[in-house]
Amino acid sequence: xxxxxxxxxxxxxxxxxxxxxxxxxxxxxxxxxxxxxxxxxxxxxxxxxxxxxxxxxxxxxxxxxxxxxxxxxxxxxxxxxxxxxxxxxxxxxxxxxxxxxxxxxxxxxxxxxxxxxxxxxxxxxxxxxxxxxxxxxxxxxxxxxxxxxxxxxxxxxxxxxxxxxxxxxxxxxxxxxxxxxxxxxxxxxxxxxxxxxxxxxxxxxxxxxxxxxxxxxxxxxxxxxxxxxxxxxxxxxxxxxxxxxxxxxxxxxxxxxxxxxxxxxxxxxxxxxxxxxxxxxxxxxxxxxxxxxxxxxxxxxxxxxxxxxxxxxxxxxxxxxxxxxxxxxxxxxxxxxxxxxxxxxxxxxxxxxxxxxxxxxxxxxxxxxxxxxxxxxxxxxxxxxxxxxxxxxxxxxxxxxxxxxxxxxxxxxxxxxxxxxxxxxxxxxxxxxxxxxxxxxxxxxxxxxxxxxxx
Ligand SMILES: Cc1cc2nc3c(=O)[nH]c(=O)nc-3n(C[C@H](O)[C@H](O)[C@H](O)COP(=O)(O)OP(=O)(O)OC[C@H]3O[C@@H](n4cnc5c(N)ncnc54)[C@H](O)[C@@H]3O)c2cc1C
Numbered sequence: 001x002x003x004x005x006x007x008x009x010x011x012x013x014x015x016x017x018x019x020x021x022x023x024x025x026x027x028x029x030x031x032x033x034x035x036x037x038x039x040x041x042x043x044x045x046x047x048x049x050x051x052x053x054x055x056x057x058x059x060x061x062x063x064x065x066x067x068x069x070x071x072x073x074x075x076x077x078x079x080x081x082x083x084x085x086x087x088x089x090x091x092x093x094x095x096x097x098x099x100x101x102x103x104x105x106x107x108x109x110x111x112x113x114x115x116x117x118x119x120x121x122x123x124x125x126x127x128x129x130x131x132x133x134x135x136x137x138x139x140x141x142x143x144x145x146x147x148x149x150x151x152x153x154x155x156x157x158x159x160x161x162x163x164x165x166x167x168x169x170x171x172x173x174x175x176x177x178x179x180x181x182x183x184x185x186x187x188x189x190x191x192x193x194x195x196x197x198x199x200x201x202x203x204x205x206x207x208x209x210x211x212x213x214x215x216x217x218x219x220x221x222x223x224x225x226x227x228x229x230x231x232x233x234x235x236x237x238x239x240x241x242x243x244x245x246x247x248x249x250x251x252x253x254x255x256x257x258x259x260x261x262x263x264x265x266x267x268x269x270x271x272x273x274x275x276x277x278x279x280x281x282x283x284x285x286x287x288x289x290x291x292x293x294x295x296x297x298x299x300x301x302x303x304x305x306x307x308x309x310x311x312x313x314x315x316x317x318x319x320x321x322x323x324x325x326x327x328x329x330x331x332x333x334x335x336x337x338x339x340x341x342x343x344x345x346x347x348x349x350x351x352x353x354x355x356x357x358x359x360x361x362x363x364x365x366x367x368x369x370x371x372x373x374x375x376x377x378x379x380x381x382x383x384x385x386x387x388x389x390x391x392x393x394x395x396x397x398x399x400x401x402x403x404x405x406x407x408x409x410x411x412x413x414x415x416x417x418x419x420x421x422x423x424x425x426x427x428x429x430x431x432x433x434x435x436x437x438x439x440x441x442x443x444x445x446x447x448x449x450x451x452x453x454x455x
Contacts, residue, residue: 027320028320037085045086067415078408112315138276172210183221239376306363319348
């Protein structure tokens with residue numbers, strides 16, 4: 001069995017006796033595990049299918065052209081590659097053999113003494129996978145790029161369109177999901193469209209820019225205090241976002257979203273449709289559940305023990321969005337947020353090191369730092385364990401918290417300067433249409449767009 005680093009030279013003699021910890025996923029939780037295990041007496045292999053750590057909370061800023069991809073992503077080798085006891089392998093773990101204590105990536109079997117799964121979550125369309133290409137989610141960098149590309153292409157096409165109703169269609173965006181990600185995206189898109197249209201386009205009218213925010217729940221930010229939901233809704237409404245709450249998505253077709261609610265059915269027409277509604281744990285959850293019998297919840301998360309291990313397999317732990325960890329006496333799971341993922345990652349690393357020393361540590365306790373959402377320039381709402389902040393104060397707390405959380409100093413500086421530049425000038429620097437050959441206006445393939453629905 002492969003029990004050492006996949007390197008040409010065997011590891012330094014002392015390392016050969018150290019236990020091998022394999023960490024799958026270099027997101028919030030996995031990266032924290034690595035930071036805590038760096039330069040400790042363990043051999044760590046970090047496996048990720050991407051070569052970077054992504055700061056998902058700011059994806060909406062990439063989608064709306066406020067910052068660029070590299071501002072919210074940091075190469076993993078830059079983050080932890082210099083630790084002598086950590087090796088990073090690029091690859092997707094496609095299988096786990098709990099009996100042989102091996103994971104499979106790139107056609108190779110890699111043995112472990114301890115396995116930490118931190119593969120996060122993806123988006124779900126609740127069984128309607130055919131909606132995915134029509135309404136891209138916002139989970140990875142490419143999704144944010146695609147949303148930006150679709151929106152900017154629609155505005156470019158609107159600028160060349162003579163038919164006013166077609167122009168209005170091209171200037172309409174529907175955002176499905178009024179949680180933090182949906183509200184942040186809607187607020188940022190309406191601001192982008194109105195500013196860009198007013199200043200940079202000659203034919204488009206600001207009042208035709210329309211962002212529609214849709215959710216089956218009757219208030220935005222439903223996990224926050226009602227007073228914050230009201231404040232966020234009031235801000236979004238004043239900014240021009242059309243709120244369609246209490247309405248469920250029944251169907252999505254090219255350029256069309258069908259909704260139903262107490263008042264009946266509604267159809268919306270929009271050139272750009274985005275999906276921020278459903279979250280589903282990474283498929284390694286189900287895979288491991290099938291092999292070990294570990295229960296999974298409705299979102300596909302592994303229901304783990306108090307030390308984040310999989311029942312019957314103390315050597316396998318799951319942390320972050322992949323796990324369902326009961327943190328209250330009535331069994332409420334930790335929320336799928338960055339804070340719990342980071343704290344769990346650090347606790348598991350400390351627990352592994354303590355056990356190696358024959359010690360135990362205090363049980364895991366989540367320190368709830370609260371939640372927040374930025375709705376517009378200088379405007380955020382924050383729910384800090386009962387302390388409710390809105391407006392500029394909320395924005396300052398939001399900005400400081402996010403800058404503190406960003407794992408890379410260079411990105412911290414870049415983001416701060418771009419936010420300040422945008423607030424001072426209302427200009428966005430990352431409004432590039434990139435990604436696919438069909439984007440080149442008038443070159444080879446010209447404009448491509450799914451046809452507007454006919455009544
Ligand atoms: C748009 C958006 C906005 C958000 N905003 C906030 C916010 O404001 N505040 C907040 O607290 N939380 C927010 N979240 C949630 C937060 O980002 C997640 O809870 C957090 O990322 C979970 O961390 P994780 O380490 O479990 O997974 P992730 O950070 O998602 O990392 C998972 C890693 O595993 C890798 N991976 C996946 N499968 C495999 C495989 N099979 N093999 C190898 N590697 C694999 C991925 O490439 C990725 O690097 C937001 C999420 C999104 C999508």
